[in-house]
Amino acid sequence: MRSSIHSRRTEHKALGLVLALALGTPLPAVAADATAAAAESQARERFSEGNLAYDLGEFDRALKSFSEAYRLKPLPAFLFNIAQCHRQLKNPSRAAFFYRRYLSLSEGEPANADVVRELIAEMDAQVRVQEAQRRERERFARDRELQRAREQAALAEARANEARLAANSSSAPGRDGASQALAIQVPDASVETEAGASKPWTRRWYVWAGVGAAALLAGGAVWLATAPEPRDTTLGTVGR
Incomplete structure (x- = not known):
């Protein structure tokens, strides 16, 4: 078998x-x-x-x-189709690469060589535009980060100033201390005023002191008006 x-x-x-x-x-x-x-x-x-x-x-x-x-x-023709897909997908750098490979690997110069060169120039221009846009986005991002850092620094400084003011107000007499001192002094004056106002005016010493002074002035004025002519105060001589 x-x-x-x-x-x-x-x-x-x-x-x-x-x-x-x-x-x-x-x-x-x-x-x-x-x-x-x-x-x-x-x-x-x-x-x-x-x-x-x-x-x-x-x-x-x-x-x-x-x-x-x-x-x-x-086949080089496939490279051209690949480049066309990248162009439609907004990948100009890759499209330009495959267009160039298509021209380089083709036997002789293909019939659409002039069109391909125009497409390469167009893709290169788009690459430059994209590069400029990328740099602009990066610059905008840096400026935004810088602005954010400045705002955070300003906020931190403002909070630090508030903390210092709060510390100073708690450690040194300020407006509140002056108000308390004034509040302590005012009741003394009001008590004295109320105590003085509770006495009748006839029992106030400064009223009678004023009356006495006025009486002395009045008496002096009357005596000056009624007094005799002044006399000679000399005693003369003894042998006279």
């Missing part, structure tokens, strides 16, 4: 060898051609999928399909 199976395998190998010799192609070359044909068939499928996705505006999916097609069969 085993010998018959072994003989059949040997016959198949011999038949394959005879067929290869008849075609004039070595067996490894036949296998390589089969692999290349399968890769080309798959590349065509990915290419068709990429075109359909591109027509539908599904540029991410189209980019993936064209990239897989190029891996299966690295």
